[in-house]
Amino acid sequence: xxxxxxxxxxxxxxxxxxxxxxxxSLVGGMGMMVRRPRLLVxxxxxxxxxxxxxxxxxxxxxxxxxxxxxxxxxxxxGAESSLGLAVGLFLTRELGPVxxxxxxxxxxxxxxTAEIGLMRATQQLxxxxxxxxxxxxxxxVPRFLAGVIVMPLLAALFSVVGLFGGYLVGAVLLGVDGGxxxxxxxxxxxxxHDVLAGVFKSFVFGFVVTWVAVFExxxxxxxxxxxxxxxxxxxxxxxLAVLGLDYVLTAIMFSxx
Amino acid sequence: MTLQAKETLVGVFILAxxxxxVWLTLFVGNWAAITGGAGYRVTxxxxxxxxxxxxxxxxxxxxxxxxxxxxxxxREDYSAIVTLSIDxxxxxxxxxxxxxxxxxxxxxxxYIGVVPGAEIDYxxxxxxxxxxxxxxxxxxxxxxxLFSRAGAQ
Amino acid sequence: xxxxxNSVDFSYADxxxxxxxxxxxxxxxxxxxxxxxxxxxxxxxxxxxxxLQPRCGNVVVDDxxxxxxxxxxxxxxxxxxxxxxxxxxxxxELSVFENVAFPIRExxxxxxxxxxxxxxxxxxxxxxxxxxxxxxxxxSGGMARRVALARAIAxxxxxxxxxxxxxxLDPISKGVIVQLIRELNDALGMSSIVxxxxxxxxxxxxxxxxxxxxxxxxxxxxxxxxxxxxxPDARQFLDGLPDGPVAYHYPASDYQVDLFQGES
Numbered sequence: 001x002x003x004x005x006x007x008x009x010x011x012x013x014x015x016x017x018x019x020x021x022x023x024x025s026l027v028g029g030m031g032m033m034v035r036r037p038r039l040l041v042x043x044x045x046x047x048x049x050x051x052x053x054x055x056x057x058x059x060x061x062x063x064x065x066x067x068x069x070x071x072x073x074x075x076x077x078g079a080e081s082s083l084g085l086a087v088g089l090f091l092t093r094e095l096g097p098v099x100x101x102x103x104x105x106x107x108x109x110x111x112x113t114a115e116i117g118l119m120r121a122t123q124q125l126x127x128x129x130x131x132x133x134x135x136x137x138x139x140x141v142p143r144f145l146a147g148v149i150v151m152p153l154l155a156a157l158f159s160v161v162g163l164f165g166g167y168l169v170g171a172v173l174l175g176v177d178g179g180x181x182x183x184x185x186x187x188x189x190x191x192x193h194d195v196l197a198g199v200f201k202s203f204v205f206g207f208v209v210t211w212v213a214v215f216e217x218x219x220x221x222x223x224x225x226x227x228x229x230x231x232x233x234x235x236x237x238x239x240l241a242v243l244g245l246d247y248v249l250t251a252i253m254f255s256x257x
Numbered sequence: 258m259t260l261q262a263k264e265t266l267v268g269v270f271i272l273a274x275x276x277x278x279v280w281l282t283l284f285v286g287n288w289a290a291i292t293g294g295a296g297y298r299v300t301x302x303x304x305x306x307x308x309x310x311x312x313x314x315x316x317x318x319x320x321x322x323x324x325x326x327x328x329x330x331x332r333e334d335y336s337a338i339v340t341l342s343i344d345x346x347x348x349x350x351x352x353x354x355x356x357x358x359x360x361x362x363x364x365x366x367x368y369i370g371v372v373p374g375a376e377i378d379y380x381x382x383x384x385x386x387x388x389x390x391x392x393x394x395x396x397x398x399x400x401x402x403l404f405s406r407a408g409a410q
Numbered sequence: 411x412x413x414x415x416n417s418v419d420f421s422y423a424d425x426x427x428x429x430x431x432x433x434x435x436x437x438x439x440x441x442x443x444x445x446x447x448x449x450x451x452x453x454x455x456x457x458x459x460x461x462l463q464p465r466c467g468n469v470v471v472d473d474x475x476x477x478x479x480x481x482x483x484x485x486x487x488x489x490x491x492x493x494x495x496x497x498x499x500x501x502x503e504l505s506v507f508e509n510v511a512f513p514i515r516e517x518x519x520x521x522x523x524x525x526x527x528x529x530x531x532x533x534x535x536x537x538x539x540x541x542x543x544x545x546x547x548x549x550s551g552g553m554a555r556r557v558a559l560a561r562a563i564a565x566x567x568x569x570x571x572x573x574x575x576x577x578x579l580d581p582i583s584k585g586v587i588v589q590l591i592r593e594l595n596d597a598l599g600m601s602s603i604v605x606x607x608x609x610x611x612x613x614x615x616x617x618x619x620x621x622x623x624x625x626x627x628x629x630x631x632x633x634x635x636x637x638x639x640x641x642p643d644a645r646q647f648l649d650g651l652p653d654g655p656v657a658y659h660y661p662a663s664d665y666q667v668d669l670f671q672g673e674s
Contacts, residue, residue, distance in 0.1 A: 038260075045263045049270045088285055119502070127499035130459050131513045131561075132488035134481075138516075153274025160277040163285065182284075187321075191286035199278065 019215045026144055026214075029137030039142040047143065047210075048150035051108045052157070058103055059096075059158035063165025066090055070166070071174050083176050084185035087166035092189060092198045093254070096159035098246050101205035104151060105238035109213035112143055113234040116217030117227035125218075140214050147213070151206025152199050159198070197253045204245060209238040296323060296344045297382040301356045306337045307367055307392025309358055314368045315341050322347040325369065341369060341386075351376040357390035367392060411470075412437040412569060412601050413458055418467035420453065427453050428625045430467065435618075440595050440602045442612045442633075445622030446647055446656065451605040452496075455571045458603070459491060460484045472568055489517055492562030492570040492600075496577060498554045500546040506533070506557050507542040513564045532560040536590060552583025556590065563594060569601050570594070576608040584608075588615050609648055613637060621647065623656075 033040050070086040116139065119125050125135045163185075171178040189195065213234045220230035306328065315323040323343035331338050343350070353374030360367050371386075380386070413435040420428045427450040435441045443451050456462040457469050460476045469476045474487055500509050510529045514520065520528070533539040536556040546554060555575065562570055572591065576584050588611050595602045606612045613619065613633040621629040621636060621644050629636050629644045637648065646654035662668065 041264055041267050042260075044267045044270070048274075049263075049266050052270060092281060092285065122497055122502070123495045123499035124501055126461065127493070127495055127501075129461060130488060130491065130493040131516065132485040133513070133516045134485070150274075152278070153271065156274055156277035156281055160280060185285055186287055189286040191282050191288050195281045195286040 015219075018219065019211070022215050022218065023211055025136055026141055026211075029134070029141045030145070032137040033141060033145060036142075039138070040145055043142040043146035044150055047108045047112070047146040048154065050111075051104060051150070051154060054103055054107055055100055055154045055158050056161050058099065059161035060165040062095055062099060062158075063087065063091065063162030063167075064169045065165075066095070066162065067166035067169030067174070071170055071176065080170075080174075080176050081180045082184050082188075083166070083170045084181035084183070085188040087163060087170070088185035088189040089194060091159040091162045091166075092194045094198075094246070094250075096155045096162065097198050097202035097205060098242060100155040100158045100202060101151065101209055101242040102239050104147075104154065104206070105209045105213070105235050105242065108147065108150075109209050109238050110231050110235050112147070112210065112213040113217035113220070113231045114227060116140065116143070116214055117220035117230050120218065120220055121222040121224065121227055123222075140218060144210050144214050147210025148203070148206045151209070152202045155198065155202035155205075193254070197249075200253075201246065201249050204249065205242050208241045208245060212238045212241060296342055297348065297380075298326065298340050298342050299380050299382075299384045299386055301339050301341060301369075301386040301389050302331065303337045303339060303358060303389050303391045305391040305394060306339060306358055307360075307394050309339065309367045309369070309392065313366065315343060315371060316368055317347060317350075317371045317373070322371070339369070343380075348379060348381070350380045352378045352380055352384065353388070354380065354386060355388040355390065356386045358392035360393065411435065412472060413603070414470045415454075415457065415464075416467050416470070418457065418464040418469065420450075420457065420462065420464045426625065428464075431625065431627075433620065433627065435601070435603060437601050438599070439617030440591065440604060440615055442604045442606060442616035442619045443622060444606060444609065444612050444619060444647070446607065449622045450625045451607075451622055452573055455493070455573055455603070455605055458569075458571065459488065459493060489513075489565055490568045492565070492567040494555070494558050494562045494570070494572045494575055496574040498546075498558040500549075500554060500558055500561070502546050504546075505542070506538065506544050506546070506549070509546065509557060510542075510561045510564055513561065517565065528564070532564055533557075535563075535594065536560045537586075550583075552579050552586060555579065555583065555587060559587070559590060559594070563598065563600070566598060567600060569603065572602065572604040572606075574606055575604060576606055576611045584611060591615055609650070623647065 066087045067083065070083050070090075071080055074080045074083055074086065116125075119135075119139065125139065128135045128138060167178065167181055170176045171181045216230040216234040216237070217227075220226045309325060309328065311325055311328060313325045314321045315325065323341055325339055326342040327340045329338045329340075330336075341356070350371065351374040353376045355372045355374065357370050357372070358367055359370045411434050413433075415431055415433040417430040417432060418428050419430060420426075433454075443454060445451050453462065457464060458471060458476075460469075460471075460479070463477065471487065472490065474483075476484065476487070479487060500506075501512060504512065507529055510532050511525055514525050514528055518525075529542070530539055533542055536559055538553060538556055538560065541549070541553065541557075546557070549557065559575075575587050575591065579587065591602060591604065592615055594600065604612065604615065613636070616633045619629075619631065619633055619636045620627050621639075623643050629639045629641060636644075639645065639648075643655040645651070646656060652658055
């Protein structure tokens with residue numbers, strides 16, 4: 001039992017170490033993106049545009065939920081005029097970056113892992129190596145960069161749609177004054193500490209989730225079973241990393257204010 | 258889907274994302290933390306600020322006209338120096354205005370209430386408010402009350 | 411000699427594959443490597459392609475020692491090698507045309523027009539010029555193999571390696587591939603190494619044959635000479651006999667003891 005735990009621990013450390021080395025070689029392969037921007041554009045399409053619908057729908061629903069819950073809670077204190085502030089803070093600080101990252105891990109991250117893992121299992125990566133093409137800069141780097149670029153944009157769109165969802169429920173359905181909704185938001189939401197902190201968070205999340213996804217795919221056991229396990233692991237690791245990092249980043253960025 | 262269609266979609270996506278970011282930074286949030294707001298700063302000395310914190314509101318007749326932008330301690334007389342950042346719209350406060358630390362409700366958050374004076378000159382950047390009233394600290398009040406009753410008996 | 415392995419030792423973790431293997435593959439012809447599963451045939455191709463490194467000994471390809479090369483040098487050498495993978499390994503996100511164009515695009519700065527000409531020539535050789543806009547998922551097994559073949563010869567390599575080119579194909583497609591390997595080898599003046607377990611196809615195509623068993627060359631020579639061998643282990647493989655030097659039974663304890671050990 002103890003030995004089993006020890007072995008699992010060593011395996012986990014080994015896996016993490018390989019992930020770190022992998023990240024280093026990814027950064028080393030970034031030069032190619034300057035010469036081949038098309039590869040990046042294609043991946044932004046695959047990773048970003050294809051994830052957009054789920055992000056927009058989820059953002060709208062979450063915003064509407066915030067409007068409803070916020071109103072019901074605040075009206076008890078007679079503070080429903082602060083609804084805009086509450087919705088704005090929740091979305092820009094927390095829910096925008098975190099939920100976008102979780103949805104991204106489930107939709108785009110798993111797809112990335114499965115895609116790269118299948119390329120490994122069907123020897124496509126080996127074939128590239130034999131054609132004297134390094135698969136790291138050709139296949140992995142554009143996907144990784146696309147994830148890092150796309151995540152803050154998706155999170156911003158999530159927040160914007162969410163704000164309108166909150167406005168829709170709070171102001172249109174429940175009768176909070178629309179002007180008050182927007183002005184209380186503008187009054188209380190700070191660009192640096194709320195909006196940009198959220199953007200920074202989603203940037204970190206994009207980095208970690210995509211890194212985990214492409215690494216798990218690249219190092220997957222080259223069998224169908226291996227790929228499906230790698231996909232599961234990528235989503236689980238990515239999601240847990242997002243939630244853990246969210247706490248750490250929140251503690252660092254919002255504590256001294 | 259052709260490559261060109263994909264590229265167009267990617268372009269639309271990136272522009273929409275950037276537009277969302279710009280909208281969030283320009284219209285949802287405010288830049289007060291960096292610019293200190295479009296306004297002017299005045300200082301006020303208090304013997305005791307109680308639970309006042311940075312970002313506490315500054316009000317005039319109940320209307321928020323600014324925020325506390327920093328709090329420091331005076332090395333010489335051990336009082337608290339509070340910097341108030343007041344919105345440019347309210348640049349007509351007389352120099353002899355007074356500032357008091359008030360409490361929202363009995364136990365609520367503390368804020369600064371400004372009462373305008375009567376001079377013709379207005380407060381401007383870097384001025385100080387000389388007449389101030391410190392925070393009421395509940396424990397002290399209760400202590401004083403008990404003490405005075407004991408003395409009366 | 412195009413390829414020479416000099417006293418090569420190789421093992422996967424604790425499983426030894428080769429011990430001081432010597433092998434010389436001549437220029438110009440089709441060399442067929444045959445043997446049962448797990449005898450290290452595909453490993454040989456990985457060693458020649460520089461994807462695996464031997465523990466001792468060296469591998470020389472086209473007068474270059476692979477172990478002495480850094481990554482750049484190795485990639486440079488690989489441009490002169492083509493490889494057909496067992497499961498074709500076509501890039502699933504690219505069309506047939508783009509798959510064949512892939513190595514050309516990656517390694518040359520030719521104009522789009524010239525690339526189109528080159529790709530069409532290669533596709534015509536394998537009879538699939540009309541299928542150039544299909545995606546790999548729309549191809550039958552035999553067609554996919556031919557596309558992979560066209561891609562392997564896209565850069566006019568000196569050496570083409572075929573890993574199990576006949577596996578999983580219907581008899582017609584098998585015949586097509588046999589004919590193509592022969593034609594391409596002779597028409598383009600390449601050398602070919604074919605790794606296979608299909609005895610009939612392997613012997614029919616070969617100029618020279620190596621038969622492997624358990625990491626060793628047990629018979630080599632022309633197809634006729636190999637087919638006439640009397641070695642029992644080689645005969646078992648060539649004739650497809652279920653029992654022989656390679657035992658039918660996985661090693662186990664005594665059958666009767668195993669069955670009746672419960673009652674005593």
